[in-house]
Structures are given as C-alpha cells and as structure tokens.
Amino acid sequence: MSAADTTTPAKVPPPRPAPPSPPSAPNAPRRGRISGGAATPWLLLAPCLLILALVMGYPMVRLVTLSFQKFGQSQLWGFQPAEWVGFANFTGVLSDTTFWQVVLRTILFAAGSVIFTMVLGMLVALLLQRVSGWVKTMVNIVLVASWGMPIIVATTVFKWLFDSDYGILNALLSKLPGVELIGHNWFASGPQGLAVIMLLVVWGAVPFVVITLSAGLTQVPAELEEAARLDGAGSWGVFRYVTLPILKPIIVMLTTLSVIWDMGVFPQVFVMRDGHPEDEFQLLTTYSYDRAFQVNDYAQGSAIALITVLLLLGVVAVYMRQMLKIGEVE
Amino acid sequence: MSAISTGGRPRKSKLGWNLLGLLVFLTAGFPVYWMLNTAIKPAKDTIDPDPSLFPTGFTLANFRRALAIADFWGPVGRSLIVSLSVVVIGMVVGLLAALAISRFAFRGRKVVIVGILAVQMVPLVAMIIPVFLLLNDLEQYDKLSGLIITYLTFILPFTVWTLRGFIVNIPRELEEAAMVDGCSRTGAFIRVVFPLLAPGMVATSVYAFIQAWNEYIYALMLLSQQHQTATVWLGNFTTKHGTEYAPMMAGATMMAVPIVALFLLVQRKMAAGLTAGAVKG
Numbered sequence: 001m002s003a004a005d006t007t008t009p010a011k012v013p014p015p016r017p018a019p020p021s022p023p024s025a026p027n028a029p030r031r032g033r034i035s036g037g038a039a040t041p042w043l044l045l046a047p048c049l050l051i052l053a054l055v056m057g058y059p060m061v062r063l064v065t066l067s068f069q070k071f072g073q074s075q076l077w078g079f080q081p082a083e084w085v086g087f088a089n090f091t092g093v094l095s096d097t098t099f100w101q102v103v104l105r106t107i108l109f110a111a112g113s114v115i116f117t118m119v120l121g122m123l124v125a126l127l128l129q130r131v132s133g134w135v136k137t138m139v140n141i142v143l144v145a146s147w148g149m150p151i152i153v154a155t156t157v158f159k160w161l162f163d164s165d166y167g168i169l170n171a172l173l174s175k176l177p178g179v180e181l182i183g184h185n186w187f188a189s190g191p192q193g194l195a196v197i198m199l200l201v202v203w204g205a206v207p208f209v210v211i212t213l214s215a216g217l218t219q220v221p222a223e224l225e226e227a228a229r230l231d232g233a234g235s236w237g238v239f240r241y242v243t244l245p246i247l248k249p250i251i252v253m254l255t256t257l258s259v260i261w262d263m264g265v266f267p268q269v270f271v272m273r274d275g276h277p278e279d280e281f282q283l284l285t286t287y288s289y290d291r292a293f294q295v296n297d298y299a300q301g302s303a304i305a306l307i308t309v310l311l312l313l314g315v316v317a318v319y320m321r322q323m324l325k326i327g328e329v330e
Numbered sequence: 331m332s333a334i335s336t337g338g339r340p341r342k343s344k345l346g347w348n349l350l351g352l353l354v355f356l357t358a359g360f361p362v363y364w365m366l367n368t369a370i371k372p373a374k375d376t377i378d379p380d381p382s383l384f385p386t387g388f389t390l391a392n393f394r395r396a397l398a399i400a401d402f403w404g405p406v407g408r409s410l411i412v413s414l415s416v417v418v419i420g421m422v423v424g425l426l427a428a429l430a431i432s433r434f435a436f437r438g439r440k441v442v443i444v445g446i447l448a449v450q451m452v453p454l455v456a457m458i459i460p461v462f463l464l465l466n467d468l469e470q471y472d473k474l475s476g477l478i479i480t481y482l483t484f485i486l487p488f489t490v491w492t493l494r495g496f497i498v499n500i501p502r503e504l505e506e507a508a509m510v511d512g513c514s515r516t517g518a519f520i521r522v523v524f525p526l527l528a529p530g531m532v533a534t535s536v537y538a539f540i541q542a543w544n545e546y547i548y549a550l551m552l553l554s555q556q557h558q559t560a561t562v563w564l565g566n567f568t569t570k571h572g573t574e575y576a577p578m579m580a581g582a583t584m585m586a587v588p589i590v591a592l593f594l595l596v597q598r599k600m601a602a603g604l605t606a607g608a609v610k611g
Contacts (some may be wrong), residue, residue, distance in 0.1 A: 038437075040434060041430035041431070041434035041436045041439070042430070042436070044426040044429055044430035044434075045427050045430045045442060047423045047426060047427075048424065048426065048427035049427075049442075051482050051483070052446075052449060052486060054479070055461070055479055056449055056452070056457075058460075059457050059460035059464055060457070060460070062460035062463065062464065063456070063457065063459065066459065066460060066463075076463070076466070124354055127347060127350055127351055127354065128351070130344070131344070131347045131350075131351035132344055132348055135352060135355070136351070138351075138355050139355045139358070142355050142358045142359040142362070143358060144590075144593065144597050145359070145362055145593075145594070146358055146359070146361070147593070147597070148540070148586075148589060148590040148592075148593030148594065148597070149361075149586055149589075149590060150543070150544040150561060150585060150586060151544060152546050152561045152564055152585075153365075153564065153582045153586045154361065156564055156567075156578060156579075157361045157364065157365045157579070157582060159573075160364070160365075160368065160578070160579060161361060161364060163573075163575065165377075165379070166376060166377050166378070166379065166575070168364060168383075171379065171380060182379060203358070203361065206358070207358075211597075260451055260453065264454070264455050266455045266547055267547055271546075274568055285453070285456070288455075288459070289455070289458060292459045293551075298459050301459050302460065305456040305457070305459060306456070308453065308456055309452065309453065312451075316448065316451045320444065320447060320448065320451075323447060324444075
C-alpha cells in the first residue's frame with residue numbers, strides 16, 4: 001500500500017524489552033523433545049495463568065460475590081463485615097426505572113455506533129479500491145493517525161471542536177444560510193450530546209474497520225468478480241453476491257468486536273462531561289461507576305457491571321464461534 | 331456508479347472517486363489538524379467567534395503554558411515506568427505462554443486458548459470495582475505496582491494471542507531441521523525461531539506500550555492526584571473557571587505525536603497479524 005507505512009517495523013528502536021533471554025532455559029527440554037513432555041507447556045503457561053488468575057479471575061469471582069452482598073463505605077474501611085443479602089441488589093437495580101432507561105440508552109448508543117462504524121468503514125474500504133494511489137496513501141495516513149490517537153486526546157479535541165462559544169463546528173455551521181449556532185451548547189441535552197460522543201466513537205473506530213476490510217478485500221479473487229460481471233451482475237450484484245459472502249467472517253468478527261467495545265464506552269462520556277455525567281448521559285458503564293464510587297454502593301455497582309457482562313455474553317459467544325470456525329483456534 | 335472498475339476507460343471516472351476520497355481525507359483528518367492548528371496559533375485567536383480555518387501565526391506560548399499549568403514530566407515519567415514495566419513483563423510471560431500454545435500439543439490446550447480469548451473480551455470497565463477492592467486489600471492502591479499488575483490483565487491476553495499468530499507463521503520444519511543437526515529444543519528456538527520472531531516481538535511490544543500508555547480509567551481510579559499519569563494529566567486544563575483550550579490542545583499534541591508516530595511504525599505489521607488467515611474460509 002502506501003510507502004509511508006510500509007517501513008519495516010524491524011527497525012523500530014523504542015521499547016525493546018526482553019532481548020535474547022527467552023524461554024526459561026533450565027526447565028525446558030531434556031527428554032521427549034518430540035512430544036514435548038506433558039509438564040513443559042504447563043510450566044511455560046504458569047506465569048501467565050497465575051497473573052490472569054490473580055488480577056482477572058479473582059476480581060471476576062469478587063464481582064459476582066459482591067453483587068450478592070451489602071457493601072458500602074463501612075465495609076470498605078472494614079468497620080463492618082460484608083453481609084449476604086441474596087438477590088436484593090439485583091431486585092433493587094431491576095425495579096429501578098432509571099436503570100431501564102440507562103439500559104435502553106446504552107443499547108441504542110452501542111447499536112448506532114456499531115452500525116455507523118460498519119457501514120462507513122465498508123464504504124470507505126470500497127472507495128479506497130477505486131481511488132488513485134496517492135489519494136489512497138493520503139487517506140491511509142489520516143486513518144492510521146486518527147486510529148493511533150489516544151482516546152483521551154481525541155475526546156479533548158472533540159470537546160474543543162464542539163465548544164459552544166468558540167468551537168469551530170458551530171462557527172462553520174453558522175456560515176450555512178439560515179443556521180445560527182454560535183453559542184449552541186451541544187451538551188445541554190442528552191440525545192444531542194450523546195450523538196456528539198457517538199461521532200467521536202465512530203471517528204475513532206472506523207480506521208480499524210477500514211484497514212481490516214481493505215486487507216480482506218485484497219483477498220477477494222478478481223476472477224470471481226470478473227466472472228460475476230460477465231454473467232451480467234452490476235456493481236451492487238458483485239458486491240452483494242461475491243464480495244460480501246467472502247468478507248463475511250471478517251465482518252462478523254469486526255461487528256462483534258465493535259459491539260463489545262461500544263457497549264464498554266466509558267472515558268469518552270466521562271471526560272466529555274468533566275467526570276460527572278448528568279443523568280441523561282449515563283450509560284451502563286458510567287452508571288455502574290457512579291453507583292460504586294459516587295453513591296458508595298459498591299454492591300449495586302457490581303450488580304450493574306455483572307448485568308452488563310451478562311448482556312455481552314451472547315455477543316462474545318458469536319465472536320468465539322467465528323474464531324473457532326475460521327480455524328484461528330485449531 | 332457502474333462501469334467503474336471495468337478496466338478499459340478509468341481515467342475520467344476516477345476523478346469522482348478521488349474527490350470523494352479527498353473528502354474522506356479532509357473529514358477524517360480535520361480533528362487532528364484542528365488540534366495542531368489550535369496548539370500553534372496565538373491563544374487570543376482561539377477565542378475568536380469567527381475562527382480562521384488556517385493558522386494565523388506560529389507560537390510556542392501554548393506549549394509553555396501547558397508545561398507550566400501542572401507538573402508534566404512527573405506524570406510522563408510515571409507513565410513511562412508503568413508502560414515499560416508492563417511491556418517487559420508482558421512480553422516475557424506472554425512469549426512463554428504463546429510458545430506453549432503454539433508449539434506443544436497437550437491436553438487442555440484448547441481450553442487455555444478459548445480462556446485467553448474470552449478474558450480479552452471482558453470489558454475492563456466492568457472490573458473496576460473488584461480490582462479497586464483487591465488492590466485496596468493488598469495495599470497496592472495508589473502504587474504504580476498496583477497499576478502495572480492491573481494493566482497486565484489486558485496486555486497479557488493480547489500479547490499471547492498476537493505472538494502466537496507470529497509463531498504459527500514460522501515453519502516448524504526450520505526448528506526440526508536445527509534439532510536434527512544437534513540443537514536442543516531451546517537452542518533451536520534461540521538460534522532459529524527467535525531471530526525470525528524478533529520483528530513481530532518489536533511490533534507487539536510497541537503496540538502493548540501504546541495501549542498501556544493510553545489507558546485512562548484505571549490510571550484515574552487507582553492513583554491519587556499527586557501520582558497521576560500522563561493521560562490523567564490532560565484533565566488539568568479544565569477547572570471550575572472553564573477550560574483553557576489553547577494550552578490544552580498543546581498538551582494534547584505533546585501526548586499524541588509520539589504515540590501516533592510509534593503507531594504509524596508498527597500498524598501494518600499488526601494489522602496483518604490481526605487478520606492473517608481470517609478470509610480463507
């Protein structure tokens with residue numbers, strides 16, 4: 001593709017850890033080099049599994065137990081032991097209308113972000129096949145640059161773009177005839193503010209989709225498209241019946257990943273609202289955080305987080321099935 | 331819409347697509363451009379209700395102000411310590427695990443692979459509360475070591491999975507040939523596999539470094555104000571008196587430029603690794 005990003009990564013100087021001190025030489029081979037010995041792989045895996053068990057496994061268990069306990073400030077400081085309360089946290093959360101509003105908002109937000117990301121990503125990827133080389137290089141550089149932007153930086157920049165008094169967007173839009181937006185506060189209402197945040201999320205997510213789909217598109221055999229065209233298929237027909245089916249595994253993967261990422265949007269909302277999202281801006285992630293660290297009800301916060309994870313399990317299952325299907329996981 | 335890629339007469343029809351491509355270029359690039367533009371133009375021009383789209387001058391005053399507003403090098407130093415430690419530990423531990431799942435056949439291998447993939451899918455935000463309580467119990471709250479070990483949970487699955495992808499692409503026969511010639515398994519790895527793996531390892535480490543560097547929520551939650559890291563530092567420009575946008579964009583530029591540069595260097599290698607083999611049904 002572009003010359004700029006073809007530079008061999010082998011020459012990258014920066015953090016170059018773990019030089020030639022690879023596998024812990026002592027306990028490795030000796031016997032049974034062909035079958036490998038039953039213990040060797042487990043020894044190699046041990047440190048990784050240990051760390052994951054400590055900082056992932058244990059908190060996961062704790063998340064579940066917490067959501068069945070009463071756990072507030074006094075439990076945090078150890079003045080009182082945590083008390084088992086059964087399903088009280090869940091009934092509390094589920095009977096709260098605010099919670100259901102938050103769930104609905106989160107789903108709408110995530111669905112909108114995913115759909116826009118995927119459609120725009122596909123369109124740009126297809127467009128990149130049709131433009132001249134230099135345009136392609138330019139677009140690629142911009143895409144990679146915006147992909148690489150730290151989320152926090154991107155959020156701050158968007159906050160500035162949409163500033164009510166001096167933001168460039170209001171100034172530009174006001175140049176259109178009949179539009180007067182100077183001083184318009186995009187964050188005065190939840191839906192508008194979340195639309196801006198969605199734009200930020202989509203802007204950050206499209207590059208990954210475009211670049212992945214572009215890589216996939218290069219693998220679509222030209223003969224197949226040619227054959228379809230000879231058989232009388234138009235551009236849409238070729239896309240619908242040749243390109244799309246071939247790209248399907250990638251699309252399923254990208255969509256499931258996007259759903260998981262967009263359901264987990266947190267810093268964008270949090271930073272955009274200066275650390276205190278208003279009720280109208282709460283998504284499941286910020287709501288859970290709010291419950292735990294603002295209201296100091298860690299148990300209910302955990303219950304909400306757990307519900308979020310459960311909501312996502314279905315999507316994760318689709319993703320895993322796809323990974324197993326394409327044989328990535330032999 | 332039709333007759334585009336029919337090969338024969340592309341010259342004319344390319345123009346429309348190129349214009350559309352340029353539009354994508356401008357829209358996608360605008361936020362980055364505006365950040366740079368705001369950072370370098372005089373601060374008084376940023377509070378112009380009718381801002382010029384082009385740079386109105388060049389000044390470094392915003393950068394000076396950004397550096398003065400709150401300690402900058404402290405947070406950067408802490409971010410470096412955290413990210414580099416995460417990368418070093420993550421690469422060593424991750425490489426061992428990647429070798430195990432890509433070069434050994436053993437019972438339970440598939441379970442481990444699926445488990446690692448699944449861990450990667452758990453939204454980190456959902457784990458804040460228990461991680462916070464865990465570190466609180468271990469007296470690791472407000473310690474860089476606590477943050478390092480927390481970051482390992484998302485860096486490790488990623489490094490294991492990516493390195494596995496790179497290792498699988500190195501033909502096993504090379505190793506076997508070396509072993510037939512009298513190398514031990516470890517020797518074969520060091521002499522044959524490792525040199526081939528090095529570029530992939532560099533790319534993976536850079537990518538892991540970027541991820542650790544960019545993390546925000548845990549850095550905010552697990553460290554107090556005086557131990558803040560670089561991403562959290564960017565929040566210092568917003569006070570209750572309002573936001574100082576020009577220095578904030580200068581700060582954003584300082585944060586983004588090194589990271590984007592690193593990212594540009596490794597992106598292609600990583601993108602290839604992410605999708606390798608995904609299409610071949």
